[in-house]
Amino acid sequence: MLVDVPNGWREVFLEDILKPIARRELVRPSETYRLLGVRLYGNGSFLRETLLGSELSAQHLFMVKAGDLIYNKLFAWKGTFAIINEDHSGCFVSNEFPTFRPIYSSVTANYARRIIQLPRIADRANLVSTGTTSISRNRLNPKDFLRFPVVLPSQAEQLAIDNYLQAVEKTIEQRKSTILAISNAKKAVMRELLTKGGRRDQAPMWALKERWVFGRITEGVKAIPADWELVRLTSVAKLESGHTPDRKRPDYWGGDIHWLSLGDTEALDSLTIGETKEQVNNLGIQNSSARILPKDTVIFSRTATVGKASRLATPMATSQDFANWICGPEIDPRYLVQVFRHMGREWKRLQAGSTHQTIYMPTFKRLQILLPPIKEQQEIADMGEAFDLRIEAEKRALAELQNTRKALSQELLSGRLRLPKSMIERFEEKAGQAVSA
Missing domain, CATH: 3.90.220.20 (DNA methylase specificity domains)
Structure with missing residues (x-):
């Protein structure tokens, strides 16, 4: 046993829940294509640039679709893993990005995304990455990646965990929206106060x-x-x-x-x-x-x-x-x-x-x-600081929520914290279905 297995879960390797795929797509010299990169520590893919087909050999390009898992071989030890979302479906990555697809009979795409966001995945990549030159010393071989051990609950519990964490993440996004709304309101008010009083x-x-x-x-x-x-x-x-x-x-x-x-x-x-x-x-x-x-x-x-x-x-x-x-x-x-x-x-x-x-x-x-006169300066400052104090309070609450989400994610995905059985049973009917990212 390579990892602790919670009761009712099973120990698997990533090769049991991910299958390698290779879609080599020809990009015509006159066509444009969107090239992706991957942010650090499981924070998703991003659009690097839009290029002409003549600028990079099509032999080195792979098309990705929603639900695919990719990682950057050179920086996997820094957590450069991502599940492709709908916005990036049809984009391309270079051959430095091995590509995989979740085996939906075992794992949902959302749960696979959550697994690769865990710090221990980057830690293991750092442990097994190899190379003989200064450039390749941290390169992660796809075969080694697929031998990473993980513990996996039933699909019903996967769906329940994902649903629970989505609710926390929705609260986080609402808090971010509140901060943005207050910040925008401050900008509008202060623009008037700082130019007209x-x-x-x-x-x-x-x-x-x-x-x-x-x-x-x-x-x-x-x-x-x-x-x-x-x-x-x-x-x-x-x-x-x-x-x-x-x-x-x-x-x-x-x-x-x-x-x-x-x-x-x-x-x-x-x-x-x-x-x-x-x-x-x-x-x-x-x-x-x-x-x-x-x-x-x-x-x-x-x-x-x-x-x-x-x-x-x-x-x-x-x-x-x-x-x-x-x-x-x-x-x-x-x-x-x-x-x-x-x-x-x-x-x-x-x-x-x-x-x-x-x-x-x-x-x-x-x-x-x-x-302005000093008294009016003080009044303007009072208004601006009232906004700032509210924004500071909202940001503290956001930081607490984000820390809670991080701790919950690690505990739930390791099985150290279990959801009530009643919450899991609500997803029994959906279990076994392919759930896209």
Whole structure:
């Protein structure tokens, strides 16, 4: 026995539930075809590109249809397995992608998809992948793949498990839709507030005195409330860059000074940042260009995740991947965060770089923003933060649901957790039928 077999289940190999198929299809030179790739860790196939038949030899192409299982031989150890869905039926893969079809008398396509998404499948691929060169050292042979052991319940229980997990996944998708709806509502409301304020038509509007070139909230703004100004951001906030102390000097690291780096960029989704993954000490600060920034400094990610912005909840230093703004008395840092968060299209326009997209410091020096009176800035920030706090709460709930789904999937598909018999009996009539992905 290679794996633990729950009561009423059976131990099988993948060759017992999957049959190899090879459909070599000729693509004429004048025809186009869609070429697929596979995402990591069982996250499905994706459309890589659309090509002409003359661009790749038809001898190396295989057509796939809905329900087929494919994997990338070179990266199977990273979980590059997928069941083809209807949208990708009729697409092609190269000969680096072995293709299989579920044997429906043993397993449903959906259950097969769930099996290959399990982390232990990627772990086993990593264990048995072989090769003699740097390129092929992790290549997974299809014969080895088909000898992976799995445990399999009856088809009725397969259908019940799949149905149960689909219900959880539906809840996850509903939560994602809620987050998207709130985000879209925020964009619409904040676009008005950040260009017209809360008074809207009740406030007299004046034409812009100069062209708004860098830092636009939206295009087409030609007039603003009469008591607002269009100003150079550096005239109301001090721009600071970050720096990384020498990594070769361990005596610079591990102190009590928080140091914000790319590893912390997810934290910028929150309104404030108080903790970092790494810390430096005074010696590291003194021997680098980094400096300790005060509380409420506005932090902007200008490299890998361009556009994320937050405020410091406590004094800390940052890496050079951030543009940092110490706000003066004329601008509320909470307002500036909301401005930055609403400038997604503008940040994309201002990015540059041949290898990695970034926004260079000279660009920040040219940013212009609309500056309402400080009280109105605070009111606008209050509204934006109310949306953000709701979005943060929804994202936390989503993360909990996703973790629950992952844990349930592993427990149910291993048989360590069993569904009630009454739930399984509801699918007895459907058992034995071929169920497509």
